[in-house]
Each structure stands twice: as structure tokens, then as C-alpha cells.
Amino acid sequence: SYVLTQPPSVSVAPGQTARITCGGNNIGSQYVHWYQQKPGQAPVLVVYDDSDRPSGIPERFSGSKSGNTGTLTISRVEAGDEADYYCQVWDSDSDHVVFGAGTKLAVL
Amino acid sequence: QVQLVQSGAEVKKPGASVKVSCKTSGYTFINYDINWVRQATGQGLEWVGYMNPNTGDTGYAQKLQGRVTMTRSTSISTAYLELSSLRSEDTAIYYCASSGRYSNFDFWGQGTLLTVSS
Numbered sequence: 236s237y238v239l240t241q242p243p244s245v246s247v248a249p250g251q252t253a254r255i256t257c258g259g260n261n262i263g264s265q266y267v268h269w270y271q272q273k274p275g276q277a278p279v280l281v282v283y284d285d286s287d288r289p290s291g292i293p294e295r296f297s298g299s300k301s302g303n304t305g306t307l308t309i310s311r312v313e314a315g316d317e318a319d320y321y322c323q324v325w326d327s328d329s330d331h332v333v334f335g336a337g338t339k340l341a342v343l
Numbered sequence: 344q345v346q347l348v349q350s351g352a353e354v355k356k357p358g359a360s361v362k363v364s365c366k367t368s369g370y371t372f373i374n375y376d377i378n379w380v381r382q383a384t385g386q387g388l389e390w391v392g393y394m395n396p397n398t399g400d401t402g403y404a405q406k407l408q409g410r411v412t413m414t415r416s417t418s419i420s421t422a423y424l425e426l427s428s429l430r431s432e433d434t435a436i437y438y439c440a441s442s443g444r445y446s447n448f449d450f451w452g453q454g455t456l457l458t459v460s461s
Contacts, residue, residue, distance in 0.1 A: 272388075277453060283449070284447070323448070329405075331405070
């Protein structure tokens with residue numbers, strides 16, 4: 236089955252830039268979507284279709300993709316950005332949705 | 344505004360079945376898929392399956408095939424998830440989420456906690 240690989244954790248100081256990666260075989264042929272989940276809350280879409288931002292999401296959140304890796308970049312990180320972040324694709328071969336295991340962003 | 348409101352927490356015994364509802368509003372129900380995603384305590388997100396509310400077509404995660412059924416009532420814009428032969432490992436929060444076909448999950452319900460325990 237298709238696997239998306241994320242780092243378990245990323246740490247960054249306030250005001251710095253956080254980058255969270257999502258690796259998968261042939262990910263270049265699929266759209267990558269990113270979700271933020273804070274404790275006790277439902278996930279929130281922060282980036283869709285690799286690099287688009289839903290309305291209401293700050294411009295500090297951006298997405299990109301290169302080769303077999305998608306990346307969520309959070310600029311000028313704030314304490315309120317501390318959360319778990321998940322990447323997601325639709326695997327066209329299996330017609331299944333796949334989530335990465337999640338990355339815990341810690342703001343030091 | 345778009346809202347997905349789920350039914351309340353459930354406690355079931357192993358071997359029983361459960362049916363969770365997801366009532367939608369603020370958009371045309373039949374125009375977007377409903378997906379179900381679950382999350383065990385301290386764990387990541389796991390996709391359960393999807394349903395096309397217009398046609399009733401469904402797709403389920405392979406590990407749950409045979410135990411999961413997704414249905415809908417278009418007259419009240421509500422989707423349902425039924426899970427049978429419950430096991431302790433089905434204990435999780437279950438979320439419904441709307442999506443375009445093969446697309447992202449743009450709106451989510453608040454989640455329904457299912458506890459399976461003898």
C-alpha cells in the first residue's frame with residue numbers, strides 16, 4: 236500500500252521558518268494536501284493542491300513539491316502554530332486516501 | 344456557512360454495531376463526497392472510506408471491508424457510518440469530512456468518540 240513519510244517532529248524558535256516534509260513514491264503525479272490539528276480539535280485544511288491556501292489561512296503557510304517530496308513551509312512561526320500537521324493524497328492506484336503519520340511542530 | 348454536525352459519543356461492547364450520523368448544512372449535499380476518518384487516542388489520521396451522496400457509490404479502506412457501510416438520506420442532508428463486529432481497536436474519534444472527488448477534505452465535523460469495551 237502507498238506510504239507517505241513525515242518526520243515525527245520539527246522544532247523551531249518563534250519568528251523562524253518551519254519546514255515539514257512529506258515523501259512518497261511518485262508523489263509528483265498527485266496533489267498533496269496539508270492539515271493542521273490542535274489538541275482536542277478536528278483537523279483544519281491549511282494547504283491544498285500542493286500550494287493553494289484556503290480562505291482564512293494566513294499567507295505564512297505555503298506549500299511546494301519537488302521530486303518525490305512535498306513540503307509545508309510556515310514562515311514567521313508563532314506559538315499558536317504549535318500543532319500536529321498531516322499530509323494527504325488520493326492514491327490513484329488503490330483509489331484510497333492516504334495520510335502521512337503526522338509531524339508534531341514544537342515552538343521553542 | 345458550511346457545517347457538519349455529528350451525533351454524540353457511543354459506548355459499545357465487542358461484537359456490537361454502531362451507526363454514527365453526520366448532518367450537513369450550508370451547501371448542496373449531493374454535490375460533494377462525504378469521507379470518514381478516524382483517530383485513535385494519541386495516533387494519526389486513518390481514512391475509513393467515502394460516499395458519493397448523489398449516487399450512493401462508496402469506497403472503503405481495505406482493512407475495514409466487510410464491516411463498514413456508508414449510507415445517506417438526501418432529504419435531510421445526512422450521511423451515516425455503520426461499523427459492525429466492533430473490536431477494541433475500533434475505539435477512536437470518527438470524523439466526517441466533505442470533499443470533491445479525489446480532492447482535499449475542506450470541511451470537517453466535530454468528531455464522534457466511539458469506545459468499544461466489555
